[in-house]
Amino acid sequence: MTQPVRVAVVGLGFVGLPLALTYAMKGANVVGIDVVPRVVDEINAGHSHHMESYQGKTLPEILKEQIAAGRFRATTSYEEAAKEVNHYIVTAGIPVHNGDPDLGPLKSCAQTLGSVLKKGDTIMIRSTVVPGTTEEVLAPILEEVSGLVAGTDFYLTYCSERIAEGRAFEEFIHMPLVLGGINEQSAIKGKELLSVISETDVTISDIRVVETAKVIENIQRDVNIAMVQEFARFAESFxxxxxxxxxxxxxxxxxxxxxxxxxVGGFCLPNALYYLQPKARELGVSLPLLQQARHINDxxxxxxxxxxxxxxxxxxxxxxxxxxxxxxxxxxxxxxxxxxxxxxxxxxxxxxxxxxxxxxxxxxxxxxxxxxxxxxxxxxxxxxxxxxxxxxxxxxxxxxxxxxxxxxxxxxxxxxxxxxxxxxxxxxxxxx
Ligand SMILES: NC(=O)c1ccc[n+]([C@@H]2O[C@H](COP(=O)([O-])OP(=O)(O)OC[C@H]3O[C@@H](n4cnc5c(N)ncnc54)[C@H](O)[C@@H]3O)[C@@H](O)[C@H]2O)c1
Missing domain, CATH: 3.40.50.720 (NAD(P)-binding Rossmann-like Domain)
Incomplete structure (x- = not known):
């Protein structure tokens, strides 16, 4: 009999908690890690305000079931989790302050993860990021702190998160996925990890393509809505x-x-332009249409x-x-x-x-x-x-x-x- 996959989901918010429970429901042994002790305590007590449900059960019902089955628990300690898992899925986000993305939480996550990383571990980043973040920011931190080499000693992948809140469980399983690895072996490991819960095709591409695709998928909705706002003003006058x-x-x-x-609201759509902008500035690329759309929506x-x-x-x-x-x-x-x-x-x-x-x-x-x-x-x-x-x-x-x-x-x-x-x-x- 094959052993259950042992996975830690880092960040237990709107994405991380239902993702962790989806792995648990598929038989994986899951540890959830979050830096906020209150969040961890509430989750371990079976409480959550998330409005997700799956097959007629609410998220708190699923949570209680998986805790009782011994397949899921939450902790604030990466060290404790590292004793039990060899896969990490990172869902800590990049907040935006006055249009500037704050990579602090994600960097700190890489820092702590680096300190507990073992040879042969797999890390999958699922947060939405400034394009280039996995290779240029996170890989160097992980390598420096762990003393291990990405792609050789541990595997590093990026898989964009495409779920919509309210449909998370269903979409973790059925939404087509795109995945990039820091090298081929990493992509293979990433695909294996996804296959535990996903029943759809996984498109493998360059890690920078996958990171950028996620951001532009969100921006195209922002632009579409800005365009419709102009149509609406026309319709009202007409x-x-x-x-x-x-x-x-x-x-x-x-x-x-x-x-x-x-x-336009939420963590995803309005922030998307602010994730693309710093990389565009660095590359000397202007984004007038996208900026105008954001301005219209604001x-x-x-x-x-x-x-x-x-x-x-x-x-x-x-x-x-x-x-x-x-x-x-x-x-x-x-x-x-x-x-x-x-x-x-x-x-x-x-x-x-x-x-x-x-x-x-x-x-x-x-x-x-x-x-x-x-x-x-x-x-x-x-x-x-x-x-x-x-x-x-x-x-x-x-x-x-x-x-x-x-x-x-x-x-x-x-x-x-x-x-x-x-x-x-x-x-x-x-x-x-
Ligand atoms: N919410 C969505 O519907 C959605 C959809 C697609 C993609 N995303 C992306 O997924 C990511 C997560 O989004 P979310 O809505 O779940 O955010 P969230 O704020 O609800 O959850 C993030 C969690 O990470 C925790 N965290 C922060 N730093 C940490 C660290 N160093 N170690 C451990 N935990 C840490 C926070 O305490 C928080 O509980 C973001 O990048 C977001 O852009 C979200």
Whole structure:
């Protein structure tokens, strides 16, 4: 009988935890490593706020099952994990501060990993990175600290992470993968490691191609959405429905327009340009279209606020001093992740223009001063309502009754095309 694969997943966030559990469900012995003790303690106690599920089970249910089966546990200690594993999958991210990527967490991860690395170990980087990071930044740290040679003493690979939050388990298994190795032997080892959970084709290519492909896959969505924002502004002025326009254009087999929404959020799409930019600068390559797209998407909250100001003016109200309910803080629909959510910019910019904002999002656990505990509390007496992210609880909203709790002559902004059209007969609904 073949021995179970022994693997450590480094970083137990939105990607790392479900990835670790996917390996465990496939029979691997898995240790999860995270630097935050609270995260590790919560996970070992079977708790997680991640909204993933697989085959009818929630992530916490899967977590408890795998802990009980002895196939998964979490630790803050790389040393402890190193005694049990010979494969490492790294999912620690690169945060972006004011447009600059911070490689600190990933470098520190390589540093600690280097100190426990053994001959014959395999490392797979799955974080989204500045192109060139694996070979130019991580390999030298790993080699220097461990005293081992990449490609000979240990194997080093990069495999881009393509899952979408909310579909992680399914996509770890079924999303086609691309993989690069620091040498051929590393790529072979990487492919073996992927084959434990993946049932799809693995395309092997140059490690720099795989790193760059991941970044441009995200940027093309950012650019697509910026383009659709311009189409939306045209549609509004022309008096045609933006969502209908996109639906009709997308009937063409070679057209795939995304939906506009309140801006582009999340850890992945907005950061992608900031991962490409430093390498482009180093190479002397300019990226005007991509930068313009980012700029357009960053500006959407202000565009919405100007539109709201005009809509309130038509009702004889002023933006400043108005009360506005914001429904949905998440960075995308049906998510509890509000990192880099454009709704935060919207809320901040509304507040700086004298608006009293009351937000509501039953899925997002983060607390904010403006966040109400109930929908009722959020909409009570509001002059306007902005639907900015959809959550499953919103499917049951009785919109007529909700509007009756708002102030007189309210305006509703629907960035998600979810507010029933019947309401248009009695209330002003702006779909954008
Ligand atoms: N979230 C997604 O849907 C998604 C999709 C595709 C790719 N990615 C990429 O995957 C990576 C991880 O994303 P995420 O959303 O899971 O991030 P996350 O912030 O949820 O998780 C990262 C985890 O790594 C931990 N960490 C940081 N430094 C560490 C270190 N030195 N050692 C051990 N653990 C450390 C953090 O404490 C955190 O728990 C990022 O590069 C991201 O761009 C994310």
């Amino acid at each position: 008096g045609i429905d933006t969502f209908e326009l996109i639906k009709v254009a997308n009937t063409h087999k070679r057209v795939n327009l995304l939906t506009p929404g309140p801006g 500006g959407v909250p202000d565009v919405l606020i100007d539109m709201l100001e005009n809509a309130l003016k038509d009702k004889g109200k002023r933006l400043s001093g108005s009360r506005v309910a914001v429904l949905g803080l998440a960075m995308k629909d049906f998510s509890n992740d509000d990192r880099v959510s454009p709704v935060h910019d919207l809320v901040n910019n509304l507040q700086s223009r004298g608006v009293e904002v009351v937000s509501y999002d039953p899925a997002v656990p983060t607390r904010y001063e403006h966040k109400a505990n109930t929908l009722q509390e959020a909409v009570q007496g509001a002059d306007a309502l902005l639907l900015t992210a959809v959550q499953k609880e919103f499917a049951d909203i009785d919109w007529t009754s909700l509007v009756s709790n708002m102030a007189g002559s309210p305006v509703l902004f629907d960035t998600k095309n979810r507010i029933p059209r019947e309401l248009d007969q009695t209330v002003t609904v702006v779909r954008i």
